[in-house]
Amino acid sequence: MQHYSEVTTLDYLKRYYAPASTGNFSVGFDLLGAAFEPLNAELFGDVLDILGEQAELSLDIVGRYVHQLPRNSADNLVLSCYYAFEQKLGRTLPRLALRLHKNLPVGSGLGSSACSIVVALYAFNDYFGQPLSQTELLQLMAQAEGGVSGSVHYDNVAPSYLGGLQLMLPQSSTICRSLPWFEHWRVVLSYPGTVLSTKAARAVLPKQLGLAHGIAFAGMLSRFVSAMYAKDEADAAAALQDLIAEPARTVLLPELPTLRAALAEQGILHLGISGAGPTLFALCRSDAEAQLAADYLSRHYEKNQDAITQICRLSLAGARAL
Ligand SMILES: Nc1ncnc2c1ncn2[C@@H]1O[C@H](COP(=O)(O)OP(=O)(O)OP(=O)(O)O)[C@@H](O)[C@H]1O
Numbered sequence: 001m002q003h004y005s006e007v008t009t010l011d012y013l014k015r016y017y018a019p020a021s022t023g024n025f026s027v028g029f030d031l032l033g034a035a036f037e038p039l040n041a042e043l044f045g046d047v048l049d050i051l052g053e054q055a056e057l058s059l060d061i062v063g064r065y066v067h068q069l070p071r072n073s074a075d076n077l078v079l080s081c082y083y084a085f086e087q088k089l090g091r092t093l094p095r096l097a098l099r100l101h102k103n104l105p106v107g108s109g110l111g112s113s114a115c116s117i118v119v120a121l122y123a124f125n126d127y128f129g130q131p132l133s134q135t136e137l138l139q140l141m142a143q144a145e146g147g148v149s150g151s152v153h154y155d156n157v158a159p160s161y162l163g164g165l166q167l168m169l170p171q172s173s174t175i176c177r178s179l180p181w182f183e184h185w186r187v188v189l190s191y192p193g194t195v196l197s198t199k200a201a202r203a204v205l206p207k208q209l210g211l212a213h214g215i216a217f218a219g220m221l222s223r224f225v226s227a228m229y230a231k232d233e234a235d236a237a238a239a240l241q242d243l244i245a246e247p248a249r250t251v252l253l254p255e256l257p258t259l260r261a262a263l264a265e266q267g268i269l270h271l272g273i274s275g276a277g278p279t280l281f282a283l284c285r286s287d288a289e290a291q292l293a294a295d296y297l298s299r300h301y302e303k304n305q306d307a308i309t310q311i312c313r314l315s316l317a318g319a320r321a322l
């Protein structure tokens, strides 16, 4: 079952891609998330190749971050997604030869597990003739993500699958809706190269919120959503305040306050935690500002050879066949 060879030949039947995503987007803990792709057109997200059908299911894994994954490919989310998909359909499916290009670092805050889950389930559904609806597929993606992080949250799987800036709609059959975005906004994603598991970053969260705190959180998220619809950029940026996760997680990301102050001095709109961290995202108003933020974060936040800083735009397309 496990093949970790560096296969590079383009011998696939079908190739699929899902983009990186930033959960929370500071103001919407577990309720807001956005998909991003680099301006330089690099594929900053996982790619899954379907190589063909065969007697047994198999998975090759290649790519920059293959070394951060479990050694045994049987433990890979791509294969657990295949079985979950088969179980959901209630029938046995032909076995596939698969190849995952692991382009996103694991435990990074870039929605790495969500990205593999989304690309895999999107691929299986497409390859087998789209038996599941968009909603069924999204629910299956969220269940798989919940199995990894310890709780079901849609803020990575929804944007990575559907693209854009997605607001989750609790208890609605719609699940999530796309919000407006400022086309000139750029987001710099800076991953320092160190791993922080989502489970560990969720373990430090408060178990309860007081009434005033709950109202402040709901109010700030409402302010952000309303400002986006009103096209009030300054108010939207001012509302990017994380009142739930950041106060508890700053201990895990001690550089954040200093980096934020330095970037604010240079006119950058906002610096926040991407998902559960340690990736940080800088919100910028132009390519020039984004370049400045990227240079600064590369110099002051990257810690080792796994680190990466990317200047991105919103990914409107989300998951797709390439
Ligand atoms: N294809 C895969 N991609 C990512 N993680 C995988 C994959 N297959 C198995 N895993 C395991 O799933 C877990 C993912 O952990 P975690 O949710 O903390 O990472 P993450 O999704 O990268 O985090 P984040 O959402 O903050 O980017 C790890 O234990 C990892 O080994």
Ligand SMILES: N[C@@H](CCO)C(=O)O
Residues within 6 Å of the ligand: 023, 024, 029, 030, 031, 109, 110, 111, 153, 155, 156, 198, 201, 202, 245, 274, 275, 276, 277
């Ligand atoms: N909303 C999730 C995102 C994880 O990437 C969290 O902050 O724990």
